Amino acid sequence: MSAAQIRYSNVAVILHWLIAALVLWNVGVVFLTGEEVPPALMESHKAAGITVLALSLVRVGWRLTHRWPPLSDHLAGWEKALARTTHVLFYLLLFVVPLAGWIMVSAGRGDPVSWFGLFDIPALPVARSRETAGLFYEVHEYAAFFMIGLLILHIGGALKHSFIDRAPGLSRMWFGNAPPRG
Numbered sequence: 551m552s553a554a555q556i557r558y559s560n561v562a563v564i565l566h567w568l569i570a571a572l573v574l575w576n577v578g579v580v581f582l583t584g585e586e587v588p589p590a591l592m593e594s595h596k597a598a599g600i601t602v603l604a605l606s607l608v609r610v611g612w613r614l615t616h617r618w619p620p621l622s623d624h625l626a627g628w629e630k631a632l633a634r635t636t637h638v639l640f641y642l643l644l645f646v647v648p649l650a651g652w653i654m655v656s657a658g659r660g661d662p663v664s665w666f667g668l669f670d671i672p673a674l675p676v677a678r679s680r681e682t683a684g685l686f687y688e689v690h691e692y693a694a695f696f697m698i699g700l701l702i703l704h705i706g707g708a709l710k711h712s713f714i715d716r717a718p719g720l721s722r723m724w725f726g727n728a729p730p731r732g
């Protein structure tokens with residue numbers, strides 16, 4: 551079976567798109583609302599971000615216990631290296647970005663985060679400190695910007711393989727008849 555004809559497992563597909571939707575929501579909320587993000591949307595940013603953190607724990611657990619499906623053999627060697635590097639960096643940033651945000655607000659006002667009005671998530675046990683909050687603001691911002699850069703590369707790659715190379719790209723990260731792997 552050629553590596554192009556397989557797809558990711560249903561669990562991997564669901565986690566991929568759920569996390570992608572939450573990340574895109576978070577980026578949209580801060581960039582589409584202008585200078586002052588309305589408080590309710592900011593609260594949804596925090597709740598969605600902590601959800602990304604929790605889902606990423608599940609996702610890494612899944613990834614480490616299932617073999618990573620080989621990349622499509624339509625990809626050139628350098629494309630494979632670039633794609634895998636992007637994937638690994640994503641896995642790292644899916645922790646760094648929300649964790650830095652959570653530390654920032656915990657060291658700042660230290661208020662709990664309301665999970666979409668359903669329950670409260672307590673602040674992390676870090677000392678209140680302007681310096682810590684300021685430092686993690688920067689980590690949050692730079693790491694998020696780096697992630698957006700990777701996202702552009704990632705989406706570009708997915709679209710190129712699907713629509714220019716006409717090779718299986720998006721279909722590998724979707725449900726279907728192809729045999730599912732990892």
Ligand code: HEM
Nearest residue numbers: 562566570573621622637640641701705708719720722723
């Ligand atoms: C912030 C949002 C996103 C993140 C963090 C992300 C992350 C990842 C990661 C880590 C993988 C590797 C597979 C795995 O272990 O699950 C992957 C695969 C993939 N992603 Fe994304 N992704 C995002 C958004 C998108 C979007 C918007 C698209 C479509 C335009 C997309 C299309 C794909 C495809 C097609 C694959 C399969 C690659 C292959 O052929 O092996 N992703 N993504």
Ligand code: HEM
Nearest residue numbers: 573576577580595596599600602647648651652655691694
């Ligand atoms: C995947 C998750 C997340 C992404 C992609 C993300 C992304 C971003 C981005 C791009 C900004 C704008 C940075 C700037 O001002 O230039 C931002 C701001 C912010 N984020 Fe996040 N974030 C995430 C998770 C979180 C979490 C979990 C929290 C807190 C619990 C949080 C709290 C904040 C706050 C308070 C700001 C506004 C900072 C300010 O301007 O005062 N974020 N985030």
